[in-house]
Amino acid sequence: MFFLPAIHRHPEFRNGMRATASVAPGIAAWGLMTGVAMVKSGMSVVEAVAMTLFVYAGSAQLAAIPLIVAGAPFWVIWATGFCVNLRFVVFSLHLREYLMHLPRWRRLVNGFLTADLSYALFTNRFPEPADDAPGRHAQESYLAGNYFLTWMAWNGASLLGIALANLIPSEWGLGFAGVLCLVGVLCSLANTRLRILAALIAGGAAVAAYALPLKMNIVAAIAIAVIACFWLEGRRPAPPREKMA
Template identity: 40%
Template sequence: MSEPLSEPRPPVNLPHVDADAHHEASWREGLKTGTPTLFGIAAWGLVVGIAMVKTGLTVPQALGMTLLVFAGSAQLASLPLIAANAPIWVIFATALVVNLRFVIFSALLAPHFSHLPWRQRVALGYVSGDMTVAIFLQKYPNEKPQLGKLSYLKGLLYPNWAAWQVGSIAGIFLGSAVPSEWGLGFAGTLAIICITVPMVANRPTLVGVLVAGVVAVAAAGLPYKLGLLAAVVVGMVAAMAAEEMLANRKLKGK
């Protein structure tokens, strides 16, 4: 007589499967939390990319700077010094002072990841940014070990770094193509457009943006830049009026 079939054994690596699933979920949570900031980061990178080229750096020099430095405020602070042929030590000292806040960030993150190899900690430090560190510390204010903590941080850091590089590299090539007389004001305009467009999420907002744009152009000749103030006020009123009209339509529809 044949022996009865035995019950299937549970996989011995089930805890590892659960841990992997938890790490993936943490990474996705970090990505989801940090996604709203990526548009602003890319726009900021766009401004810095154009500024590097407009200051006189060649495209290869600008690409090298954005990939190696990855610090917008330090880059902008260093560019006038580079253009003025300041001594190297002055440029480095300026960038160091501007970026001293990252010493504080490192001190805050160190207790969370002191167990990691130093190479990995250096790599994480390179891709860390102001917003990503702040978001991480809001999620994990306590230093105690938690499953998925590193994955959550990576979900914040890597997309943030990629958004910056995409914006900055686009700015570098765009800056080398636009006429020099357009200056940095053109970069600021592009940055505002990049930030504004994703925020136009509904009809009242679209109405406010369009009305503000029309008023700004029509009132451009007013003294003391009052046309911009008028555009902001009229645009806000138009957006609120549009929202009120839509709310009334919904009530009547019921």
């Protein structure tokens, strides 16, 4: 019988981590924002830490926080989290063919730790499930490396946000968490030179037009960045065409 290396020693584990490294800063920013939001909404540190470790679902956490603070019935909180996370049912159905050969406890672990980006990167890397044991082992190793870095980025940043939340002035409120949320989006999307330039143009325009009423500086910044990027995109040299044989 052939020998299969441990999941974390397989080369695909490192490949999975490398694939996630580019989006890890955005994931961490979302986690930091969620940690701050939980404490600033009135949850105790113990409650916030428990929610971070046991729920591990940013969108569901953010949806449930105001309901918990408002004293909503348990079934309302549960139903909200269920609806927000329905997409994972679709993910699980798709991953079933990849993981069904594993023992139940390993399927549960993989299911709990697989997040949105983990699923997207994994299925892009492996469009079809492997049909032999080494191939299936390689696919699980890639998925594990992928969600390992995601889990570390999310929970590490979320716990840091919980620890630092009480140091943030109360008058900043959840607005500060919202800023962190937007930073997370920015870090996730600013992955090309043109997108980074668009962010810089929009930021500069928003500051320059700050005096406009009704926060119209935001609208102006978006318009200026879009026009500038369309102009720059049109000035790019066309890729060389392959010569016909």
